[in-house]
Structure formats: C-alpha cells, structure tokens
Amino acid sequence: MHKPLLLVLPVALMASSAHAQTVNVYNWSDYIAEDTLERFQAETGISVNYDVFDSNEIVEAKLLAGNSGYDVVVPSGFFLERQIPIGLFQPLDKSKLPNLANLDPAIEAIVAEHDPGNQYAVTYMWGTTGLGYNVNEVIARVGEDGPLDSWDLLFDPETAAKLADCGISVLDAPVEMISAALNYLGLDANSEDQADLDQAEALLASVRPHIRMFHSSQYISDLANGDICLAVGYSGDVFIAADRAAEADRGVEVAYVIPEEGASLWFDMMAIPADAPNPDAAHAFINFILEPEIAAGITNYVWYANPNAAADEFVDPEILEDPAIYPTDEVMSNLYPLKAKSPQFDRLLTRAWTRIKTGQ
Numbered sequence: 001m002h003k004p005l006l007l008v009l010p011v012a013l014m015a016s017s018a019h020a021q022t023v024n025v026y027n028w029s030d031y032i033a034e035d036t037l038e039r040f041q042a043e044t045g046i047s048v049n050y051d052v053f054d055s056n057e058i059v060e061a062k063l064l065a066g067n068s069g070y071d072v073v074v075p076s077g078f079f080l081e082r083q084i085p086i087g088l089f090q091p092l093d094k095s096k097l098p099n100l101a102n103l104d105p106a107i108e109a110i111v112a113e114h115d116p117g118n119q120y121a122v123t124y125m126w127g128t129t130g131l132g133y134n135v136n137e138v139i140a141r142v143g144e145d146g147p148l149d150s151w152d153l154l155f156d157p158e159t160a161a162k163l164a165d166c167g168i169s170v171l172d173a174p175v176e177m178i179s180a181a182l183n184y185l186g187l188d189a190n191s192e193d194q195a196d197l198d199q200a201e202a203l204l205a206s207v208r209p210h211i212r213m214f215h216s217s218q219y220i221s222d223l224a225n226g227d228i229c230l231a232v233g234y235s236g237d238v239f240i241a242a243d244r245a246a247e248a249d250r251g252v253e254v255a256y257v258i259p260e261e262g263a264s265l266w267f268d269m270m271a272i273p274a275d276a277p278n279p280d281a282a283h284a285f286i287n288f289i290l291e292p293e294i295a296a297g298i299t300n301y302v303w304y305a306n307p308n309a310a311a312d313e314f315v316d317p318e319i320l321e322d323p324a325i326y327p328t329d330e331v332m333s334n335l336y337p338l339k340a341k342s343p344q345f346d347r348l349l350t351r352a353w354t355r356i357k358t359g360q
C-alpha cells in the first residue's frame with residue numbers, strides 16, 4: 001500500500017513545483033528566437049521573466065549592486081573574466097547540464113581564457129564587431145573603389161566627413177571602440193598603456209564631428225530603415241538589419257564587413273549570479289539553450305554563431321557557410337579577442353570615453 005504512494009507523490013510534487021517556478025533571465029536585446037521562451041516553458045513548466053540590455057557596463061553595475069533578482073545573465077567573456085574572481089557568480093553544477101556534451105571543444109578552449117576550467121559560464125552565442133553599411137549610400141559618397149572593407153570608413157577623417165550627412169553611428173561601448181581605434185593605429189587592441197589610449201582617443205576625437213549617434217542597439221532599425229549609412233555594430237545585429245531591409249523591399253541594402261585591418265572577437269556567456277533566487281531553474285534554462293535544435297533556432301533567427309557542435313546540422317547552410325558569421329581559419333586569424341580590463345585602466349577609459357562623446 002505504501003510503496004505506490006511513495007513512487008507517485010514525488011512526481012506530483014515535482015510537477016506542481018515546476019509549475020510554480022520562474023527563471024529570471026537578463027540577456028542582450030535582439031538575441032533570441034521568437035519561440036525559444038515559449039518552448040522552454042512548454043518543455044519544463046518553468047515560466048520566464050526576460051529582460052534585455054545592450055551594454056556590458058549595465059549588467060556589471062547591476063551585479064555589483066547585488067540582489068539583481070536574475071538567475072541567468074549573459075555578459076561578454078571579457079567582462080565575465082573580471083567578475084568571476086570577485087564572487088559575482090556561482091559555480092555551475094555540471095551534473096544538471098548534460099547538454100554540455102554538445103559544445104564544440106575548440107570554443108570551450110577559447111572561452112576558458114575568460115573562465116578557467118569552464119566552471120562558471122557557458123557560451124551563449126559569439127560574434128565579431130565590424131562595420132554595417134548602406135551599400136548604395138556609401139558607394140554614392142566614397143565610390144565603388146572606396147575603402148568599403150576598411151575601418152577608414154570611420155577612422156579616416158576625410159572619408160568619415162563624406163558619410164556624415166547620411167549618418168554614422170558607433171557603439172556606446174568604450175572597450176569596443178577604443179580597441180578598434182588601437183587596432184587601426186597598429187597598436188595592441190588590448191593595450192592598457194596610457195600613451196596608446198591617448199592616441200586612440202585622439203583618433204576618435206578627430207572623427208567625432210562626423211558621428212551622429214553613440215548607441216549600441218538602435219543602429220539595427222536605423223540601418224534597416226536607411227536612417228544611417230554606417231554603423232560600428234555587432235555582426236548578427238547588422239545581419240538582422242540587412243534581413244529587415246530586404247524584407248521591407250524599399251531599396252535599402254545593408255552589408256556587414258569584417259574590415260581588412262581586423263575586428264574584435266567576443267563570446268557572450270551564460271552565468272548564474274551568486275545570489276540567484278532560483279539556481280535550479282537557471283540550470284534548466286542553460287541546459288535547454290544547449291539543445292542542438294534550440295541553439296540552431298536562435299542562430300537562424302539572430303545570425304550569430306552558437307558554440308554547439310551538435311547544432312550545426314540544424315543551422316541554415318547560408319549562415320553556417322558565411323565566413324562573417326562562422327569565420328574560416330583565415331578570417332579568424334584577423335580577429336583579436338577582447339581581454340578583461342583592469343580597474344585602473346577602466347577609470348582612464350571611462351574618462352576618455354566621456355571626453356570623446358561630449359566632444360571635449
């Protein structure tokens with residue numbers, strides 16, 4: 001009489017507690033497929049509170065303040081790297097993440113630079129930061145033979161001046177923008193040297209009059225609508241803009257380029273805050289994202305590469321074979337990974353960035 005009860009009761013309890021569970025997720029904007037959250041809820045019974053951000057600095061400020069209320073956050077590796085040692089995350093319980101087996105060991109090895117032993121975080125998606133442009137408007141101003149695959153579009157003051165009237169937007173992301181300037185100057189993109197930073201600041205200041213907007217997500221719709229003609233942007237976001245422009249069919253053609261001088265390579269990482277209210281639900285969410293068809297579904301919708309080797313067969317061949325999304329070894333050799341910044345450099349960087357933005 002007692003045995004069947006014992007077998008049945010825990011299942012009933014599990015089902016009712018799963019229904020009562022919620023996972024609080026904080027992710028980048030425009031970074032998930034339309035049906036991902038719905039499918040997660042249908043599969044696990046866990047509901048999702050989903051908030052979005054467009055800057056690593058915002059996530060970091062919330063985590064540092066504590067009690068963010070989030071169960072899963074998705075900072076980039078070069079921010080996560082300095083957040084792990086100060087105790088902002090809890091170690092993953094890998095026994096709850098069987099789908100870790102799907103991850104590409106080559107990507108695991110790269111992100112272990114940020115998270116030694118892959119103990120605290122799992123790659124969500126990864127990409128590059130390059131240039132998105134309105135093909136017709138830019139060619140009309142710089143010519144077919146202009147520097148269409150070069151950071152000259154932004155950093156050469158004469159070229160940038162030609163594009164000022166159709167609109168230049170840059171990321172409001174100091175690490176990204178200063179690294180791009182350092183790299184363009186032939187310096188180490190991750191340099192923390194004051195003299196190097198001064199040169200990068202001077203370069204950005206020289207083109208500042210031609211920059212219309214500092215924003216890290218608005219360029220998607222602005223490019224798609226033809227409201228700007230050049231954006232420093234995240235790879236997938238520019239592809240989303242290109243897709244929306246093509247769908248609208250109003251004569252706007254958007255292209256993404258990894259400039260010949262190189263571009264940054266970054267990895268956005270799912271991690272569980274130390275004070276997460278529901279770590280079990282967080283593990284369930286991360287494990288779900290690691291399902292091959294789910295990861296592929298996100299990639300197919302947001303045009304970012306995923307780290308999931310088992311997902312490749314479900315990724316649209318057009319995406320899988322695009323070297324600007326899944327870089328070949330040759331493209332990869334022209335990318336520089338962003339590294340964590342020290343607090344000292346961060347202070348210098350923040351001041352420099354404020355001067356650049358305010359034009360002082």
Ligand code: SPD
Binds near residue numbers: 028029031076176266
């Ligand atoms: N819309 C999704 C944008 C993801 C950008 N990741 C940021 C990487 C920072 N270097």
